[in-house]
Amino acid sequence: MSCELLSMNDFRLLRDLIERSCGIALGTGKAYLIETRLGGLLQETGCPDFGALYRLASVDSSAALRTRIIDAITTHETLWFRDSHPFAILSDQILPKLADELRRGRRAPVRIWSAACSTGQEPYSIAMTVQEFCRKTHGIRPEDFEIVASDVSPAVVATAEAGDYDVLSMTRGLPAELRDRYFLATPMGWRVRDEIRRLVKFRQFNLQSPLTALGHFDVVYCRYVAIYFADTVKANLYRRLAELLAPRGHLFVSAVESLYGFCGAFEARTYAGGTYYATRWTEQGGTPWEK
Ligand SMILES: C[S@@+](CC[C@H](N)C(=O)[O-])C[C@H]1O[C@@H](n2cnc3c(N)ncnc32)[C@H](O)[C@@H]1O
Numbered sequence: 001m002s003c004e005l006l007s008m009n010d011f012r013l014l015r016d017l018i019e020r021s022c023g024i025a026l027g028t029g030k031a032y033l034i035e036t037r038l039g040g041l042l043q044e045t046g047c048p049d050f051g052a053l054y055r056l057a058s059v060d061s062s063a064a065l066r067t068r069i070i071d072a073i074t075t076h077e078t079l080w081f082r083d084s085h086p087f088a089i090l091s092d093q094i095l096p097k098l099a100d101e102l103r104r105g106r107r108a109p110v111r112i113w114s115a116a117c118s119t120g121q122e123p124y125s126i127a128m129t130v131q132e133f134c135r136k137t138h139g140i141r142p143e144d145f146e147i148v149a150s151d152v153s154p155a156v157v158a159t160a161e162a163g164d165y166d167v168l169s170m171t172r173g174l175p176a177e178l179r180d181r182y183f184l185a186t187p188m189g190w191r192v193r194d195e196i197r198r199l200v201k202f203r204q205f206n207l208q209s210p211l212t213a214l215g216h217f218d219v220v221y222c223r224y225v226a227i228y229f230a231d232t233v234k235a236n237l238y239r240r241l242a243e244l245l246a247p248r249g250h251l252f253v254s255a256v257e258s259l260y261g262f263c264g265a266f267e268a269r270t271y272a273g274g275t276y277y278a279t280r281w282t283e284q285g286g287t288p289w290e291k
Pocket of ligand 1: 122150254
């Protein structure tokens, strides 16, 4: 350990607390993350070292300090239309089939979940994709869709819900045409327009909690979050996502993640240079989580 405020024992205690709370696994080489990201909480709480911070978090019945610790340790990096193919696939492959079912009156509104939404760029990119699809597709309305966006961190959920973005973050992946159509210029930057915002329902939600409270989904975006989880936590999450997804549901993970070896409930498909996953549920008639 490079810092005298973090002993190996305190590192282990905080590492286990973090993994129990949100699934994030910190290897020994990641002790610096505790030092750099939780250092501010030492000053804020008046704790002399990380052991004292751990003890305070352990006896905090409101869980407020544990939430702050998770908030500080998590990586919130995100951008608009990240990796691009998950949005092209939604528009070109998934929405046309769902639109057919909607037109035939065969289904309830389409439900899409951004399961680790950070500051909102992912769910608003989904909402813009849906709006663009509706603009070009006869008989399909934005009201036919419900997008749920959640994150373990209440701070990023509040930022996402506010829908205000500075000029710099607007330059990261958002085409000018969509910015001009779906955002209003403000003195501080840009604000997402109501027609996009009302498509998205935000909530704080920990992926370690039972998913059943959320209902079923047709499409789940679970990207750049499970990469931080231990393999057993990851496999368990994908199994639970398979149960949550409607028959013939679809899952997107990030460009640097794969379900290979973690969950046999999905089959991989490729389109436009990107991979996405479809549940095997109806095709094979078996339980989706069997390998
Ligand atoms: C790197 S961001 C990814 C944001 C977005 N999905 C994207 O691809 O751009 C990861 C997010 O996962 C959230 N997160 C980490 N652990 C989580 C958990 N157990 N439950 C829900 N969200 C979690 C973090 O708070 C963070 O905002």
